[in-house]
Amino acid sequence: MIAQLRVDDRLIHGQVALVWTKELDTPGIVVANDNAAENEMVQMTLKMATPTGKKLLIRSVDDAIKVFNNPKAGNMRIFALTNCVADALKIAKNVKDIDGINVANVGRFTKDADNATQISSTLMLSDDELAALKELVELDVPVFHQVVPSNAKTSIASMLKNI
Amino acid sequence: MKDILIASHGHMASGIQSSIEILTGMGDSIKVIDAYVDQTDYVPKINEFIKEAKRPAVIFTDLLGGSVNQKVTLAAAKEKDIFIVTQTNLAVIMSVLLDGEELTKEHLQELIAQSQVQLVELESSSEDDQDDFFD
Numbered sequence: 153m154i155a156q157l158r159v160d161d162r163l164i165h166g167q168v169a170l171v172w173t174k175e176l177d178t179p180g181i182v183v184a185n186d187n188a189a190e191n192e193m194v195q196m197t198l199k200m201a202t203p204t205g206k207k208l209l210i211r212s213v214d215d216a217i218k219v220f221n222n223p224k225a226g227n228m229r230i231f232a233l234t235n236c237v238a239d240a241l242k243i244a245k246n247v248k249d250i251d252g253i254n255v256a257n258v259g260r261f262t263k264d265a266d267n268a269t270q271i272s273s274t275l276m277l278s279d280d281e282l283a284a285l286k287e288l289v290e291l292d293v294p295v296f297h298q299v300v301p302s303n304a305k306t307s308i309a310s311m312l313k314n315i
Numbered sequence: 316m317k318d319i320l321i322a323s324h325g326h327m328a329s330g331i332q333s334s335i336e337i338l339t340g341m342g343d344s345i346k347v348i349d350a351y352v353d354q355t356d357y358v359p360k361i362n363e364f365i366k367e368a369k370r371p372a373v374i375f376t377d378l379l380g381g382s383v384n385q386k387v388t389l390a391a392a393k394e395k396d397i398f399i400v401t402q403t404n405l406a407v408i409m410s411v412l413l414d415g416e417e418l419t420k421e422h423l424q425e426l427i428a429q430s431q432v433q434l435v436e437l438e439s440s441s442e443d444d445q446d447d448f449f450d
Contacts, residue, residue, distance in 0.1 A: 166338045174413055180448060196437040204429065209448050224449040302340035 153249040154220060157232040159240045160257045163188065164201040164208075164233065167256075167300055173203055175301040178231035182209045184216030184243060185235055213239045220247040237277070237284040244291050252294040255285065255308055271311050274299055286312060317411060317418055318368035321403065322348040322361065322387055323377040334405055341412060350383050357383075361390045370396035371418045373411055375403040398423055406430035 155176045160168060163183055173181065181202060188194045189212040202208045211219055213234070219225060220232070226249065234240045240253055259276035262268050268276040275297065277285060285308060289295045295308040321328040328347035336342025346364055350357045364374070374391055376384040379401045391397045398420070400407065407430035416422055 170409055171339050171413060174415075193437075200435070200437065207448050209445065219445060219448075222445070222449070228449060300338070300340040 153226060153229065153251065154232045154247065155229040155251050157234070157240055157243060157250055157253045159234055159237055159253070159255045161235045161259060161261070162257060163235055164198050168231075168233065169201050169203050171300055173206055173231060176229070176231055178206075178229045180207045180209070180228050180230045182211065182216055182219060182230055182232045184211055184213045184232060184239060186212045189215065213242055217243055217246045220249070225249075237281045237288060241284045241288045244288060244293055250293050252296060253288065255288075255295065255297050256299050269315060271315060272297060272306075275311075282315070316344060317414075318346075318364075318372040319344070319408065319412060320346045320348065320361070320364045320368070320372070320374045321376075321408065322350060322357070322374060322383050323403075324350055324381060324383055325352055327377050331403075331405055331408060335409060335412065338409065339413065345408075345412070348383075358386055358390065361387055365391055365394055365397060368397065371398065372396070373398045373400060373418070373423070375408055376401045377403055400427065404430060404432060 155178050158168065158172070163185065164181065183198055188198060188210050195210050198210060199208060209219060216232070220230070220243065232243065234243065237255060237258060244250060244253060255275065257274045259268055259278065259281060260274055262276055262278065264278065265276065268278050269282050270276050289309045289312065296305045297308055297311060298305045321331055326349050329349050332342045332345050332347050335345060348357045348360050374387050374397060376387050376399065378384060384401050387399055391399055407427055410426045410430050414426060
């Protein structure tokens with residue numbers, strides 16, 4: 153089961169590797185990202201960022217969905233990561249067993265900031281990403297924003313109300 | 316949560332605190348001393364930490380043999396259940412801060428061993444195995 157599906161444009165990094173894997177107590181990390189699945193250099197840096205004792209799989213989004221739906225995945229707490237809302241939406245539509253979706257860090261380093269909607273200090277969404285997020289909150293799974301565990305969980309639906 | 320003090324020459328201590336705030340949101344839970352950035356005597360701040368900190372507590376200093384470490388050692392070495400760690404880096408402070416186990420000398424040594432500076436060498440990635448993952 154996916155203990156948390158996190159949307160984070162940095163995928164595995166300090167906040168994720170050290171803080172969230174401890175908080176969530178997830179032995180397995182799955183990075184669902186088409187670019188990472190093809191790029192050996194990205195894979196090496198993601199492996200370097202993976203904490204000692206945690207297992208890592210790097211898959212394209214479609215292949216990751218197969219991993220999540222593998223019967224063996226039912227017995228394992230998995231921390232899943234995508235770097236955009238659209239990929240998280242695709243997973244959420246195709247995988248049943250997800251405890252919650254954390255839209256944490258998206259689009260802050262976008263080159264096209266003029267055409268992006270900022271809904272928090274760490275969320276800058278393009279029109280496509282915003283549309284995907286609106287669709288995501290309609291699904292039957294909690295969708296929230298929480299950068300680090302010591303932050304309060306904020307429901308994304310409430311953050312979208314004024315957009 | 317363990318009581319933690321970082322003491323350094325200059326702004327390293329508050330700089331690490333800033334990094335920890337970004338990474339964990341827990342920067343405020345750490346006390347810092349930036350020594351020698353002005354003329355203030357920082358020893359009273361060390362003593363204040365020793366007086367108020369819950370035990371076990373940890374004081375991180377920047378440099379073995381540096382004057383900050385010497386002053387900390389003079390003030391705290393005889394205190395029960397205050398550990399002094401020097402040659403500090405960000406990783407070791409975060410592992411102590413986020414660690415949930417009881418802080419003993421032995422356990423602290425493990426956390427230190429896991430947080431060493433190291434040369435970055437990328438290993439060519441072997442094909443990861445799904446069966447391995449679920450084992």
